[in-house]
Amino acid sequence: MIIEYEDEELRILISTHNSTDKRYKKLKSNKTFLRDLDKVMLILRATKNVNGLEKYQQLHYEKLKYGLSGKSSVRIGYTSKYRLIFEEYENGIRIKLIEINEHYGDK
Numbered sequence: 001m002i003i004e005y006e007d008e009e010l011r012i013l014i015s016t017h018n019s020t021d022k023r024y025k026k027l028k029s030n031k032t033f034l035r036d037l038d039k040v041m042l043i044l045r046a047t048k049n050v051n052g053l054e055k056y057q058q059l060h061y062e063k064l065k066y067g068l069s070g071k072s073s074v075r076i077g078y079t080s081k082y083r084l085i086f087e088e089y090e091n092g093i094r095i096k097l098i099e100i101n102e103h104y105g106d107k
Contacts, residue, residue: 009023013027014041049092050072050095059075071085
């Protein structure tokens with residue numbers, strides 16, 4: 001897949017495990033989260049298109065609804081409350097990463 005970034009701070013967090021953005025302040029020091037994020041990015045880079053994500057059940061790949069309609073997400077880690085939100089282009093061959101946020105259904 002071709003991966004682009006809508007948010008420069010997200011790109012920095014993913015590539016360097018550091019960020020000055022307050023949204024990612026607690027994440028950059030969470031070693032488990034960063035390890036899981038690296039695994040997700042490895043899978044995204046190795047997969048030809050989003051249809052290939054369905055075989056990775058731990059990612060919980062889904063197309064989102066309601067306020068996030070038109071976007072998709074994958075879970076970061078098996079039991080994580082965080083998900084990576086992205087938009088799909090060219091039949092899922094190219095994606096644009098938007099943000100990491102907490103999944104509303106987790107506590």
